[in-house]
Amino acid sequence: MKTATKNIASIKWNNVEAPLLILSWLICIVIAKTAFHSSNTLKRLFPESAVLIVLGLTAGYFIYEVFHIDLYLHPDLFFFYLLPPIVLEAGYFMPSHEFLANVWTILLYAVLGTLMNIVMIGK
Incomplete structure (x- = not known):
């Protein structure tokens, strides 16, 4: 069976x-x-x-x-x-000194890029 x-x-x-x-x-x-x-x-x-x-x-x-x-x-x-x-x-591995030296440029690109995406996608 x-x-x-x-x-x-x-x-x-x-x-x-x-x-x-x-x-x-x-x-x-x-x-x-x-x-x-x-x-x-x-x-x-x-x-x-x-x-x-x-x-x-x-x-x-x-x-x-x-x-x-x-x-x-x-x-x-x-x-x-x-x-x-x-x-x-x-x-x-990002060096903090270089980041802090360029923080305003980074923020400028981040804010402008975000605003451009909002305008382009929102149309």
Whole structure:
């Protein structure tokens, strides 16, 4: 007599595929940045941005060839997963002296940009 088996848990890979791939890519970037900053030889030979670009191209090629998915840059993907680490890293490493020296210029562009957006979108 056969007994029916029920799945206790199941994973719907389609629901978590993009966030997990982006997270693994970001972890790879963090490891690469840590290795880059701890190596004096790499710092002298290559700029950090070039290393990150090559690593990004390699990760994109790997994701496309191994997982056979087309990972396109959807606005939600960009704003929820890619933009926060960029903004946090830029804010963390921003020198405070240069920021305070240019605070009025920054505020001028922020206020004028906001007013221009209000006028253009509100029309």
